[in-house]
Amino acid sequence: MSLTNKNISRRKFVTVSSLSSMAFTIGFYFPAASKGIGEIITAQNADEKGIELSAWISIDAAGIVTLLNHRSEMGQGSFQTVPQIIAEELEVDLDKVKITFAPGNSKKFGSQITGGSSTVRGSYKALLQTGAAAREMLIAAAAKNWNVAPTECYAALGMVIHRSSGKKLGYGTLVAAAAKMPIPKQVVLKERKDYKLIGNPLQRQDIPLKTNGKAIFGLDKKIPGMLYAVVERNPRFQGKIKSLDDSAAKAMPGVKQVVKVAMPVFGFTREGVAVVADSLWTAMQARKLLKIEWDDEGFEHLSTEKLYGRMREDLNKPGLTQRKGGNFDAHFQNSANQLDLVYETPYESHSCMEPLNCIAHVQGDHCEVWGPIQGPDWVQSDISQRLKIPIENVTVNMTFLGGGFGRKAFTDYTFEAVLISKEMKAPVQVVWTREDDMTQGPFRPGAVYGCKGSIQNGAIESFQVKMAAQNMDQQAAGADKTKFNGSTSEGFAEAYFKSIPNYRFADIPTESPIPVMWWRSVYSSTNGFAFESFIDEMAHAAKKDPLDFRRSHLAGKRYQVVLDQLEKMTNWKNRSKNDGWGIAITECFKTIVGEAVKVSKNAEGKMVIDKVIAVMDCGWYVNPDIIQAQIEGSIVMALGAATVHETHFEDGKAVEKNFNTYPMPRINEIPAIEVHIIDNQENAGGVGEPALPAFAPALCNAIFNLTGKRIRKLPFKLSEV
Amino acid sequence: MTTYNLNINGKNFSVQADPKMPLLWAIRDLANLTGTKYGCGIAQCGACTVHLNGTPVRSCSVPVSAVANQKITTIEGLSEDNTHALQQAWIKEQVPQCGYCQSGHLMAAAALLKRIPHPTDKEIDTAMQGLICRCGTYPRIRKAIKTAAEMISKPVAVNQK
Numbered sequence: 015m016s017l018t019n020k021n022i023s024r025r026k027f028v029t030v031s032s033l034s035s036m037a038f039t040i041g042f043y044f045p046a047a048s049k050g051i052g053e054i055i056t057a058q059n060a061d062e063k064g065i066e067l068s069a070w071i072s073i074d075a076a077g078i079v080t081l082l083n084h085r086s087e088m089g090q091g092s093f094q095t096v097p098q099i100i101a102e103e104l105e106v107d108l109d110k111v112k113i114t115f116a117p118g119n120s121k122k123f124g125s126q127i128t129g130g131s132s133t134v135r136g137s138y139k140a141l142l143q144t145g146a147a148a149r150e151m152l153i154a155a156a157a158k159n160w161n162v163a164p165t166e167c168y169a170a171l172g173m174v175i176h177r178s179s180g181k182k183l184g185y186g187t188l189v190a191a192a193a194k195m196p197i198p199k200q201v202v203l204k205e206r207k208d209y210k211l212i213g214n215p216l217q218r219q220d221i222p223l224k225t226n227g228k229a230i231f232g233l234d235k236k237i238p239g240m241l242y243a244v245v246e247r248n249p250r251f252q253g254k255i256k257s258l259d260d261s262a263a264k265a266m267p268g269v270k271q272v273v274k275v276a277m278p279v280f281g282f283t284r285e286g287v288a289v290v291a292d293s294l295w296t297a298m299q300a301r302k303l304l305k306i307e308w309d310d311e312g313f314e315h316l317s318t319e320k321l322y323g324r325m326r327e328d329l330n331k332p333g334l335t336q337r338k339g340g341n342f343d344a345h346f347q348n349s350a351n352q353l354d355l356v357y358e359t360p361y362e363s364h365s366c367m368e369p370l371n372c373i374a375h376v377q378g379d380h381c382e383v384w385g386p387i388q389g390p391d392w393v394q395s396d397i398s399q400r401l402k403i404p405i406e407n408v409t410v411n412m413t414f415l416g417g418g419f420g421r422k423a424f425t426d427y428t429f430e431a432v433l434i435s436k437e438m439k440a441p442v443q444v445v446w447t448r449e450d451d452m453t454q455g456p457f458r459p460g461a462v463y464g465c466k467g468s469i470q471n472g473a474i475e476s477f478q479v480k481m482a483a484q485n486m487d488q489q490a491a492g493a494d495k496t497k498f499n500g501s502t503s504e505g506f507a508e509a510y511f512k513s514i515p516n517y518r519f520a521d522i523p524t525e526s527p528i529p530v531m532w533w534r535s536v537y538s539s540t541n542g543f544a545f546e547s548f549i550d551e552m553a554h555a556a557k558k559d560p561l562d563f564r565r566s567h568l569a570g571k572r573y574q575v576v577l578d579q580l581e582k583m584t585n586w587k588n589r590s591k592n593d594g595w596g597i598a599i600t601e602c603f604k605t606i607v608g609e610a611v612k613v614s615k616n617a618e619g620k621m622v623i624d625k626v627i628a629v630m631d632c633g634w635y636v637n638p639d640i641i642q643a644q645i646e647g648s649i650v651m652a653l654g655a656a657t658v659h660e661t662h663f664e665d666g667k668a669v670e671k672n673f674n675t676y677p678m679p680r681i682n683e684i685p686a687i688e689v690h691i692i693d694n695q696e697n698a699g700g701v702g703e704p705a706l707p708a709f710a711p712a713l714c715n716a717i718f719n720l721t722g723k724r725i726r727k728l729p730f731k732l733s734e735v
Numbered sequence: 736m737t738t739y740n741l742n743i744n745g746k747n748f749s750v751q752a753d754p755k756m757p758l759l760w761a762i763r764d765l766a767n768l769t770g771t772k773y774g775c776g777i778a779q780c781g782a783c784t785v786h787l788n789g790t791p792v793r794s795c796s797v798p799v800s801a802v803a804n805q806k807i808t809t810i811e812g813l814s815e816d817n818t819h820a821l822q823q824a825w826i827k828e829q830v831p832q833c834g835y836c837q838s839g840h841l842m843a844a845a846a847l848l849k850r851i852p853h854p855t856d857k858e859i860d861t862a863m864q865g866l867i868c869r870c871g872t873y874p875r876i877r878k879a880i881k882t883a884a885e886m887i888s889k890p891v892a893v894n895q896k
Binding site: 089198218231233639679 | 744753756757764773782788813814826832834835837841861872875877
């Protein structure tokens with residue numbers, strides 16, 4: 015993900031008002047222009063230096079520990095993993111800790127965008143150090159009290175213990191003194207073998223709230239005096255309101271107002287008509303009575319057919335080179351053993367189970383929002399900039415997210431709610447119906463890949479991928495369209511670049527008015543299919559076993575360990591000739607994933623997926639059960655995009671509106687999934703997304719292995735293979 | 736607007752509603768029980784599943800006028816404190832991810848176990864394939880239904896695990 019929002023500057027420290035003055039609060043802050051890890055600081059020091067504190071940990075006089083989770087919880091488990099990391103070094107029992115969501119504030123918390131599988135990999139070192147620093151200060155405070163050396167003491171389960179005498183002091187009694195202790199310049203972090211919490215499949219603390227209906231998602235949030243709104247938006251994304259007859263809608267009892275609203279979406283505005291009422295049901299009914307004429311001139315009304323025709327034609331263009339090595343053209347042209355193939359992937363909707371919604375309350379130059387939000391700090395600065403109000407006047411409150419997958423990182427729906435609230439001078443919840451959510455985008459962009467390559471002596475001699483697809487970063491007004499897409503090779507295992515002597519990755523940005531956006535694993539979600547299908551075709555052309563072929567092209571211990579594990583779990587060498595097996599290996603957000611799929615034909619002759627094996631090397635990790643759940647979920651989501659659903663466009667509008675025409679995989683369609691997580695000491699990689707890209711190519715490679723038929727276009731129906 | 740008596744989780748709620756208002760919105764916005772979720776509005780996803788006289792129904796597609804004075808059970812009525820075997824199994828198997836669809840899955844599973852105390856994989860498929868989980872928790876849903884069935888038949892043995 016390339017969007018950044020770093021506007022970090024020093025500001026006057028504002029008293030941490032929500033925290034008791036008797037509390038010991040420690041966190042780290044991001045000094046101006048800091049990159050990566052901020053400095054660790056206490057509330058008291060922050061006050062003296064006039065900087066704002068990132069309150070990660072607060073311990074009050076009663077010994078109650080409050081940990082702040084600075085990332086969104088949308089199912090991926092940050093609600094559990096972030097505190098699990100801090101509590102490890104702080105030496106507290108996770109059951110004795112309160113966990114709260116941090117409000118949106120990049121100055122306090124650094125980037126809070128929950129995307130790019132970045133929660134753990136982006137902040138774990140700082141989290142560990144903050145927990146350890148707090149622990150050392152508590153130990154120092156106890157040692158001073160006992161008049162002994164800190165080295166004679168240790169911490170466990172929320173207490174400092176003097177080793178020889180067995181004297182104990184609870185953290186709560188030490189907070190006042192600990193807050194005055196100097197912050198250790200260096201802390202010794204635990205070794206992995208000494209971890210009590212990290213590495214264990216501890217139960218998620220959010221789950222009991224999700225089994226009795228108590229978890230509050232955005233759609234469940236209610237604010238006193240809140241009105242409800244639904245919006246009829248232009249179905250062709252960029253059209254203008256030509257005429258509006260709202261008389262019937264306004265006449266419905268309970269309707270408060272009908273307002274025009276123009277929601278910013280990248281470089282244009284999405285016009286719509288909002289019906290505001292005293293209940294959601296009333297607003298939904300009144301919306302049906304609106305009579306709107308749209309002016310849809312001045313932009314293209316695309317169909318899927320036309321869009322993909324354009325992408326296929328674009329492959330004839332040279333493209334914008336992102337990454338190259340050796341000389342592709344020379345070696346490809348001179349080769350007698352050439353491959354020249356095209357792969358296609360579809361547009362997709364995110365279709366989070368919780369449709370988009372947001373509550374906004376604008377009061378003068380202040381604004382408060384509540385909702386399912388992936389990037390609270392982005393929402394805060396977006397509202398501040400657009401309303402031209404100071405950033406500290408914008409409060410972004412987090413709820414649980416009923417799914418995110420990239421869609422809820424975008425700030426269109428939040429600002430639309432702000433505009434409606436401003437007009438109504440009241441708190442308003444804007445709710446998107448399933449149809450709104452599924453047809454309005456932004457969508458995952460589809461892509462067409464032109465892959466060329468040659469084989470020499472059983473190895474890849476030349477390799478080129480040209481991607482024709484909309485560039486997600488070129489949607490803003492005035493975007494530089496001469497710049498290559500930095501994610502063109504995203505998903506390709508890094509070690510391939512070392513073994514392939516001549517390669518080139520380039521993209522041709524597709525012109526289209528359809529808004530597009532990150533979708534779980536972003537470009538890798540489609541790139542992986544082209545890359546690992548093509549590698550498989552090259553292995554076949556080289557007359558090599560597909561696993562051996564990858565092994566010989568992926569030098570480096572981490573890749574070899576993943577391949578060893580896949581070989582073992584599939585019993586690769588002794589697999590039955592009657593089974594169809596396919597493998598794929600991808601690298602996404604610093605995590606290597608190898609997947610193997612086994613297919614067979616059932617008694618009726620229909621293709622069935624018997625088993626999926628996933629091996630993940632995500633380096634340093636926190637909670638293996640959460641990782642397993644994320645791998646299972648990624649595979650199910652990949653299965654849907656490969657074999658079940660696709661968003662089509664006709665006359666400039668999205669065709670699929672609800673789950674009847676955009677179906678989802680169901681429980682009876684899910685294969686057995688076996689997961690293995692590699693243990694090593696490497697830096698943490700992502701977890702929530704990287705298991706998605708390898709599934710579709712592994713599946714299609716398995717189908718080829720069983721039937722000899724290559725599938726180069728997604729989605730396809732298993733029943734039709 | 737008409738006044739209806741809704742019997743939800745053994746409590747009576749007197750609500751003023753348009754007769755065509757789906758039960759879903761009456762539960763969420765008039766009885767203020769937000770555990771039941773809106774997912775599609777056309778009975779495709781099952782996030783809004785509740786029990787009507789013990790039978791699972793899609794509350795998004797049942798008008799409030801059709802269910803007055805009948806026995807409605809929502810997720811909050813399964814148990815508020817997670818004591819129902821299915822809720823315990825859901826926690827044990829760590830089923831939910833985002834959690835949004837899980838109320839519906841739990842209500843559908845509760846109706847299944849009442850009808851078939853030890854469902855086979857095929858019976859689980861039949862009872863649960865009308866529901867969608869976008870996070871893909873299906874393998875764990877299947878496992879948790881079986882765990883709950885065990886808990887109900889052999890409560891002591893499971894607790895000792």
